[in-house]
Amino acid sequence: MDNQMEVASSLLNEWGRIDAQLEKSFSERDQKNVTDWMEKGIALFVHFLFLSNEKSLPHIEPIPFHEVDFKPINIVERLGFIISRPNLYHSYRQLAELMNEQEKLLAKRNILKKASKPKG
Numbered sequence: 001m002d003n004q005m006e007v008a009s010s011l012l013n014e015w016g017r018i019d020a021q022l023e024k025s026f027s028e029r030d031q032k033n034v035t036d037w038m039e040k041g042i043a044l045f046v047h048f049l050f051l052s053n054e055k056s057l058p059h060i061e062p063i064p065f066h067e068v069d070f071k072p073i074n075i076v077e078r079l080g081f082i083i084s085r086p087n088l089y090h091s092y093r094q095l096a097e098l099m100n101e102q103e104k105l106l107a108k109r110n111i112l113k114k115a116s117k118p119k120g
Helices: 002-027 031-051 075-084 089-116
Strands: none
Touching: 002 031, 002 089, 031 075, 031 089, 075 089
């Protein structure tokens, strides 16, 4: 589990870098970089989603969201919107919110996992 938390921490740090670049690209109205950074952010979110559910990253389309238990509400619709309109600022904000929600769900899952372990 420590390795999983290290990878999760690394992914969240990478998201911080991507988030900063997206903020900059949107403020400069740099659509080419927005698209590139959004694609990286979307891929990172999907990786983080499966990692935080202790699943391996699928290499199939469409993404099998039914295989993960801890996921943001309406993930299929929300991520579909983001993927179909990556250049919109609203898509960026939605992706940032999905990352935030998934980070909270990871913390919740870890708490539940600790609580279910037998003491002794």
